[in-house]
Amino acid sequence: MLRLDNHPSGRHFLQIPGPSPVPDRILRAMSLPTIDHRGPEFGVLGLQLLDGLKQIFQTRHPVAIYPASGTGAWEAALVNVLSPGDAVLMAETGHFATLWQKMALRLGLAPEFLTLPGTCAETGLPVAWRQGVDAGQIAERLRRDPGHSIRAVCVVHNETSTGVTSDIAAVRRAIDDAGHPALLMVDTISGLASAEYRHDDWGVDVAISGSQKGLMLPPGISFNALSPKALEVSKTAKLPKAFWAWDEIVEMNRSGYWPYTPSTNLLYGLHEALEMLLGQGLDAVFARHQRWGAGVRAAVQAWGLPVQCADAGLYSPVLTGVVTPVGVDADALRRLIHERFDLSLGTGLGRIKGRMFRIGHLGDCNDLTLMAALAGCEMGLKLGGVKLAGSGVQAAMDHFAAHPAPQVLQAAA
Numbered sequence: 001m002l003r004l005d006n007h008p009s010g011r012h013f014l015q016i017p018g019p020s021p022v023p024d025r026i027l028r029a030m031s032l033p034t035i036d037h038r039g040p041e042f043g044v045l046g047l048q049l050l051d052g053l054k055q056i057f058q059t060r061h062p063v064a065i066y067p068a069s070g071t072g073a074w075e076a077a078l079v080n081v082l083s084p085g086d087a088v089l090m091a092e093t094g095h096f097a098t099l100w101q102k103m104a105l106r107l108g109l110a111p112e113f114l115t116l117p118g119t120c121a122e123t124g125l126p127v128a129w130r131q132g133v134d135a136g137q138i139a140e141r142l143r144r145d146p147g148h149s150i151r152a153v154c155v156v157h158n159e160t161s162t163g164v165t166s167d168i169a170a171v172r173r174a175i176d177d178a179g180h181p182a183l184l185m186v187d188t189i190s191g192l193a194s195a196e197y198r199h200d201d202w203g204v205d206v207a208i209s210g211s212q213k214g215l216m217l218p219p220g221i222s223f224n225a226l227s228p229k230a231l232e233v234s235k236t237a238k239l240p241k242a243f244w245a246w247d248e249i250v251e252m253n254r255s256g257y258w259p260y261t262p263s264t265n266l267l268y269g270l271h272e273a274l275e276m277l278l279g280q281g282l283d284a285v286f287a288r289h290q291r292w293g294a295g296v297r298a299a300v301q302a303w304g305l306p307v308q309c310a311d312a313g314l315y316s317p318v319l320t321g322v323v324t325p326v327g328v329d330a331d332a333l334r335r336l337i338h339e340r341f342d343l344s345l346g347t348g349l350g351r352i353k354g355r356m357f358r359i360g361h362l363g364d365c366n367d368l369t370l371m372a373a374l375a376g377c378e379m380g381l382k383l384g385g386v387k388l389a390g391s392g393v394q395a396a397m398d399h400f401a402a403h404p405a406p407q408v409l410q411a412a413a
Contacts, residue, residue, distance in 0.1 A: 013343040015373040017160050017319035018190055019212035019219050020363035022269075026216060029272040030265045037262055046256030049267060052274035056192060056215075056282070057207060057225040059199040064224040064249045067263040070189040070210035073222035074100055075107070076244035077185055077206045081230055083238035084108045086151040089141060089182065091115075091133045095161035095350035100154060100187060107239060112150075114141065123306055123323050126351050130310035132159075132166035135174040142178035152183040152205075158191030160213075161349040163321040163358065164309045165195050172203040183230060189213060189222075193277055194289045194318045194362045205230040211266065213318070214285075215273045216363040221266050226250075284406070289317035291403060292361040292370060296320045299374045299396040303381065304389025308356050318362045319346065322377075323355060328386055330357045337380035343373060367400045 014021050035041050053063040066072050082088065085108065090101045092115040104111040114137050116128040123130075133155045142150065153175060158165045168186055175182055183205040188197050192207075193214030199207050207225035211217035226246065234246055248259040277285055293315060300307055300322050308321025324330045334345050334357050346358030359377065361370055374396050381388060 010342070013341070013369070013373055013376065015360050015369075016344050016346040017163075017213070017358050017360035017362065018210075020214070020216055020360060021365070022218060023216055023276070023364040025276065026269045026272045030218075030269040032265070032268055034264050037264055038257065042264070043256035045267065045271060046253065046258070046262075049270055049274065050253055050256070052271070052278060053223065053225075055278055056274065057199045057209075057223075058197065058201065058282075059225050061200070061228060062226050062231070062246075062250045062253065064226065064246055064253075065258070065262070065267075066222050066224075066244070067220065067260070067266075068222050069219055070187075070208060070222045071099075071103075072244070073189075073208040073210065073224055074103055074187065076224050076241075076246075077208050078104060078107055078109065079237070079239040079241040079244050080224075080234045080246050081183055081185075081206065081237050082107075082109060082151055085110055087112065087149045088152045088154055089114065089138065089150050090154045091138065091156075091166075092128045093131070093133055093156055093162065093164060093166065094129050094159035095352075096159060096187065096189070097156045098350060100156070104154070111154075112141070114138065120310065123355070124326065125308075125323065125355060129162050129350075129352055130164070130308060132164045132311060132314045133171055135167065135170040138171060139174035139178045142175060142180040142182065145180065148181055150180070150182050152185050154185045155187070157186050157188040157197060158195050158316050158318050160190040160319065161321075161352070161358075162308050163316040163319045164311070164314050165191065165316045165318075166314065168197075168204065169202045176203075183233065190318050190362075192223075193273075193282075193285065195316065196286050199225050199227075203227075211270065214289075214362055215270065216276075217266060217269045217273055221263055221270065286317070288405060289362060291400075291405065292365060292367075293317040293320060294403070295367070295396045295399045296359055296361050296370060296374065298399040299378075299392030302390045302392040302395035303378070305386075308352070308358075319358050319360045321348075321356050321358050324357070325386060328384065329354055333357065333380060333384045333386075336384055337376055340380065340383065341376040343376040343380075345373075345377070367405070371396060371400075
């Protein structure tokens with residue numbers, strides 16, 4: 001029988017970019033007795049959750065919650081606003097943008113996949129997988145659609161496979177500058193509650209997210225944040241939907257309930273996560289993630305290895321992709337680090353598999369957590385025969401010492 005707690009001593013270091021470590025406070029909340037999801041207590045819980053999520057997404061409009069992974073919320077976003085054969089414009093920025101495009105194909109849509117051609121001279125990796133969304137490319141394509149056959153523009157906010165955070169406000173401006181009515185749909189599965197995200201201010205119509213990243217929960221619940229325009233379009237969209245349909249969810253949410261059996265104990269955890277994040281304040285949450293990301297990148301740069309994201313203006317505060325030298329199998333290196341130091345790192349995915357690994361710095365984390373992870377990486381790189389330019393551990397220590405974390409007053413319980 002497999003033991004899931006089979007670590008000889010100490011705690012396993014989970015430094016993948018999601019699922020992220022779940023704080024003890026959230027685990028304790030999830031262990032409380034399950035209540036009647038049609039009873040009065042649950043209605044109060046539901047209303048508090050929906051109000052808190054609006055604050056996290058920074059929206060005044062409805063947020064639908066599903067007992068599903070982020071993949072389910074991808075599907076919900078597409079089927080609620082589109083009809084069979086609809087053209088959608090999508091941008092290739094990494095593995096998860098690619099998977100969303102494949103889903104669109106399977107649903108009978110007609111996705112056009114914009115990409116940046118070529119390979120990077122420094123690393124030999126695809127240029128598109130080291131850059132963010134090209135808003136100018138989107139604007140140019142929309143201008144060539146005078147009949148407005150393109151119904152939606154779908155982009156990834158924080159591409160978990162590469163560590164690139166795209167400028168969503170620039171994409172909105174591109175759509176508006178082209179005078180195009182296409183909906184803006186954004187995957188912020190790994191960005192929400194870690195990187196700045198402003199649903200209303202950025203003019204997003206449908207946002208997709210999940211529980212297992214910045215919200216610090218186990219996988220199992222996901223979200224669609226909706227605009228009034230998206231809700232109106234959903235009334236005439238023709239793709240089949242039943243479980244995913246927004247109309248019944250939004251209507252029942254008015255009183256704090258759902259039209260299906262919700263994930264009660266995961267919602268307990270969500271309630272606790274919202275209290276933690278909103279108690280600290282979103283600006284403080286975003287600032288600490290930016291600080292952690294800068295410390296980790298200082299280590300990678302000291303090692304003399306390329307950061308997967310090639311644009312310093314788009315560095316992710318959620319994770320850092322580390323490109324290994326040609327001939328060094330990044331997956332073999334990850335296995336070595338896991339076996340020797342009980343440290344899990346994110347694998348390279350899709351077109352960059354075997355050429356990079358990912359260090360998560362999100363959620364329930366602190367400076368010493370990251371220092372331990374970087375020490376494990378540095379020892380593993382040396383054991384794997386990678387010649388390093390210098391000590392990344394020392395560079396990260398210097399960074400964190402020179403940039404102390406600001407003190408945050410927690411809100412009263």
